[in-house]
Amino acid sequence: MKPFLVITLILAFTSCKKEEFNPELIKEFAISSTTNGETYNIWVSLPEGYNQSASPYSTIYVLDAKENQEIVAKNSRDISADLNVQDVVVIGIGYGGPRDADYTPTMTATGKGKSEAFLNFIKNELIPKIETDFKVGRERSNRTIIGHSYGGLFGAYAFTKQNQVFGNYLLLSPSLFYDRSVVLKYEQEQRPELITRPQLVFIGAGSNEQSLLPANDLLYQRLVKYYPLAKSKFNLINGKGHLSSKNQDIEDAITFYFNNR
Amino acid sequence: MIQKLFTTVLLALCISAGMGQTTKTSHRSLNRKLTIEPAIGMSLFGNDGLRFSTIIQRNTEKKLSFISHTSLSPGLMTFVREDVKQNYSYSLAQKIGIGASFYTKKMVNSYSFIAGLKYSAYSGTLQNDEIPETITTKTSSVSSEYGMMYNLKLGKGKCFFSTRVYIPLKDGIYGLGEDSSFEFGLGIRVKSKP
Numbered sequence: 001m002k003p004f005l006v007i008t009l010i011l012a013f014t015s016c017k018k019e020e021f022n023p024e025l026i027k028e029f030a031i032s033s034t035t036n037g038e039t040y041n042i043w044v045s046l047p048e049g050y051n052q053s054a055s056p057y058s059t060i061y062v063l064d065a066k067e068n069q070e071i072v073a074k075n076s077r078d079i080s081a082d083l084n085v086q087d088v089v090v091i092g093i094g095y096g097g098p099r100d101a102d103y104t105p106t107m108t109a110t111g112k113g114k115s116e117a118f119l120n121f122i123k124n125e126l127i128p129k130i131e132t133d134f135k136v137g138r139e140r141s142n143r144t145i146i147g148h149s150y151g152g153l154f155g156a157y158a159f160t161k162q163n164q165v166f167g168n169y170l171l172l173s174p175s176l177f178y179d180r181s182v183v184l185k186y187e188q189e190q191r192p193e194l195i196t197r198p199q200l201v202f203i204g205a206g207s208n209e210q211s212l213l214p215a216n217d218l219l220y221q222r223l224v225k226y227y228p229l230a231k232s233k234f235n236l237i238n239g240k241g242h243l244s245s246k247n248q249d250i251e252d253a254i255t256f257y258f259n260n261r
Numbered sequence: 262m263i264q265k266l267f268t269t270v271l272l273a274l275c276i277s278a279g280m281g282q283t284t285k286t287s288h289r290s291l292n293r294k295l296t297i298e299p300a301i302g303m304s305l306f307g308n309d310g311l312r313f314s315t316i317i318q319r320n321t322e323k324k325l326s327f328i329s330h331t332s333l334s335p336g337l338m339t340f341v342r343e344d345v346k347q348n349y350s351y352s353l354a355q356k357i358g359i360g361a362s363f364y365t366k367k368m369v370n371s372y373s374f375i376a377g378l379k380y381s382a383y384s385g386t387l388q389n390d391e392i393p394e395t396i397t398t399k400t401s402s403v404s405s406e407y408g409m410m411y412n413l414k415l416g417k418g419k420c421f422f423s424t425r426v427y428i429p430l431k432d433g434i435y436g437l438g439e440d441s442s443f444e445f446g447l448g449i450r451v452k453s454k455p
Contacts (some may be wrong), residue, residue, distance in 0.1 A: 177342040185391055207381070207402040208439075210350055211342040214387035217398040239381065239404020243435035 025050065033125055036117040038096030041065075042126065044134065045073035047080075047087030056135050057089045058142040058261065061122065061166075063103065063151035065092025071247060072146060075254040083258050088144075089136050093126070103150035105157045105186075106179045111150075115157050122158075123165045141198070144168035144257060148246050153178050156219070159201065160186035160194065168200040168261065170253040173242050176215035184215060187222065195227050200260050202253045204235040206245030231260045295319050296414070298423035300446025302332075305426075306438050310336060314444050316412065316423065318371065320362055328373045330356045330410065330427075332442075336383070348384035348397065354406060369414040375427075376407035406440065407431055414448060423448040 027044040043065055047057060062072045069092030080087040096102065102118035104111025131138050143166045147155040152174025159169045160183055176183055187194070201223055203216050220234035235252050237245040298316040314332035321327075336350025360373025382401040387394075408429035415422040425444050429436040 177345065180344050181387070181389055181392060184389075188392070207400045208352075208383070210336075210383045211345045211347065211385050213383070213400065214345050214385050214396055214398040215342075218387055218392070218394060218396045221394075221396065236400065239379065239402040240432070241435075241439040244432040244439055246435070 022048070031126060031129065033096065033117075033121040035121040035124060036097060036102075036114065038102075038121075040096040040121075040126070041094035043069050043092040043094070044130070045069065045090040045092070046134070047077065047089065050089075050135070053086075053135070055086070056137040056142070057086065058144065059089045059091055059130065059136050060144040060146055060170075060257075061126075062090060062092045063145070063147035063154060064099070065094045068092070068146070068148060068151075068246075068250065071250055072254065075251050076258075079251070079254050079258050085258055089130075089134055091126075091130055093122070096121075099150060103147070103154040104178060105153070105161075106182055108179050111178065115154055116161070118154070119158055119162055119165070123162060127165070139167070140164060141167035141261070144170060144200075146170035146172065146250070146253060147174070148172040148249075149242065150175050150178075152176075153183065156183045157186070159199075160190050163190070163194050163197060163199070167198070168257060170200075170202045170257060171204070171216075172246060172249045172253060173205045173209060173212060174203065174216060175212065176219060177212060181215045181218075184218060184222075187219065191222075191226060195229065198229040199227075199231075200257060201227075201230055201232040202235065202256045203233070204237065204245070204249035204253055206240030206242060206249075207236045207238050208241045209245070212242070294450035296421075296423075296448050296450050298412075298414075298425075298446055298448035300423055300425070300444040302425075302442050302444030302446075304439075305441040305443055310334060312442060312444070314446075316425065316448075318412070324361050324363065326360050326362045326371055326373065328358050328360055328371070328375060328410070328412075330354075330358070330375055330377075344387060344389040344392075346386045346388055348386060350383045350385075352379055352381040354379035356406060358410070360410070367415065367417050369412075371410075371412040371414070373410045373412065374407070375410050376405070379404050379406050405431070408436075408440070419450050421448050421450075422446075 025046040030039055030041050032039045062069050073090040076088050101112035101114040104113050105115040107113035145155045145166045152171040155169050155171045156174050203220050205216055223230055223232040233256050237248050296318045300314050302312050312332050312334040317329040319327045332354045334352045356375040356377030358373045358375030360371050362369050362371040380403050384399045386397040410427045412425040423446050427442045429440040
């Protein structure tokens with residue numbers, strides 16, 4: 001049995017080789033918000049050949065950056081290469097305030113409801129800095145936001161409340177049930193304005209996410225019914241739950257983005 | 262990377278734990294049996310709620326055991342949303358596998374690798390006074406499952422206590438959070454080898 005154990009462990013370690021990004025293509029800085037007083041660590045993953053490119057890049061802003069930034073950047077690099085299209089600049093937003101404050105729109109027992117201030121920080125402070133310091137497009141259609149769970153909820157909040165900021169929304173298992181589906185009510189209120197803009201909206205979830213699904217299903221049905229200028233997709237990952245669906249959902253969302261932007 | 266490392270180390274730990282349990286004593290009354298072990302259990306992290314399961318295990322002479330694990334999760338105690346009415350929710354899983362059993366006077370420790378299929382179905386209706394639409398969402402899926410099961414049988418008579426823990430190896434740390442389970446029940450030895 002011992003040789004078997006040794007072989008197993010050797011195979012494990014050799015198969016665990018990490019795929020490294022060129023460190024020169026990752027920029028890190030902290031930014032203190034005058035909007036909400038929090039300090040956010042920001043990671044910017046630049047595409048290969050960034051310095052040689054003459055044309056500006058599109059951007060993807062990633063919530064829960066420590067968990068999701070690397071996989072979003074890797075998928076963006078691989079999928080854009082496969083499709084032979086220009087890669088994007090990926091901006092990861094670390095935690096400043098508590099996650100359940102920045103990502104939730106209203107105060108409840110499970111969230112502190114500071115989304116408005118967080119979104120204003122992104123719009124008024126982070127995006128201007130990114131668009132000044134890096135070679136990226138300044139149009140709404142160039143900007144994408146991606147988030148999972150409460151991050152997806154925040155993405156949906158941004159879609160309804162400040163739709164002029166981002167042109168593309170990749171919502172992964174978004175917690176739209178939050179506060180009795182309050183974001184769906186925002187969508188109803190803002191719909192006359194929202195339907196006038198072209199946008200991409202990807203809603204993904206695992207098929208085993210059960211009670212998370214109906215609110216997401218309804219948002220998708222509304223997009224199909226009322227938004228003639230939007231391209232949308234409801235992506236169910238077969239047999240997966242809230243966490244196990246995430247990585248596949250990220251890949252599917254990035255593919256949807258590159259195929260439809 | 263962490264997921265691969267975690268699952269591999271877990272596998273190695275189970276195997277090494279099993280090696281440590283080896284005893285030279287032969288307990289033939291425990292060994293030569295077909296056992297049926299119904300149990301009730303729940304997800305270790307509360308995702309699927311209650312589940313009912315049965316293990317059928319056949320031991321051979323050389324510590325080898327063949328195992329069948331059937332489980333039904335009727336969707337009780339799952340997450341409840343204020344404005345979502347659950348119409349139904351259940352999952353049915355059937356896994357088979359092979360493992361090693363190690364015997365002492367009063368207990369049997371079994372370590373098995375099991376794999377199979379899981380069928381899940383759900384229907385829920387969004388009902389909210391402030392939302393004009395009422396929408397019913399239905400999903401069903403068949404997915405593969407595989408993982409390690411540790412089964413502790415306590416008692417040396419015809420009936421015994423059965424306690425088991427299932428650790429999924431699929432989806433790494435995420436699968437661990439969603440599909441790991443603990444089950445407790447009674448077992449009976451129903452057949453002796455001649």
